[in-house]
Amino acid sequence: MRVERVTVTAAAEALLRKLQGVHGPLLFHQSGGCCDGSAPMCFPLGEFRVGQQDVYLGTVVDTPFYISGPQFEYWQHTHLTVDVVPGRGSGFSVEAPEGVRFLIRSRVFEDAEYHALEEQGPPPRGPQHEQRG
Numbered sequence: 001m002r003v004e005r006v007t008v009t010a011a012a013e014a015l016l017r018k019l020q021g022v023h024g025p026l027l028f029h030q031s032g033g034c035c036d037g038s039a040p041m042c043f044p045l046g047e048f049r050v051g052q053q054d055v056y057l058g059t060v061v062d063t064p065f066y067i068s069g070p071q072f073e074y075w076q077h078t079h080l081t082v083d084v085v086p087g088r089g090s091g092f093s094v095e096a097p098e099g100v101r102f103l104i105r106s107r108v109f110e111d112a113e114y115h116a117l118e119e120q121g122p123p124p125r126g127p128q129h130e131q132r133g
Helices: 010-023 069-075 111-120
Strands: 006-008 026-030 040-044 055-060 063-067 078-086 100-108
Touching (some): 010 026, 010 078, 010 100, 063 069
Antiparallel strands (some): 078 100
């Protein structure tokens, strides 16, 4: 059983495809900051440098998704779903001009999922895509 750590809703997928048409390839980064810093940030690929402690959770809609190392320690037992809601988030994330913002919905992994993740081993750290710039 292969367990995904991150997925997207249909609404978030549609928005990502629209944003890819405008900005080209994208990248998500989830930090552990407060306020807007706790929202997933979406950047054009190459405009955010992934660090060696950032954890790669997977790819959603051709977009790599990373989470800061310290935040992963808190959220490692949860499945993350990227969703989109009306409102303005951070001005640095590419969806801001659209009048919507990405957010994370989470749930704790079920026992079977957690055991499968243990067998898969820890997710990789550091860039898992070609960094530009």
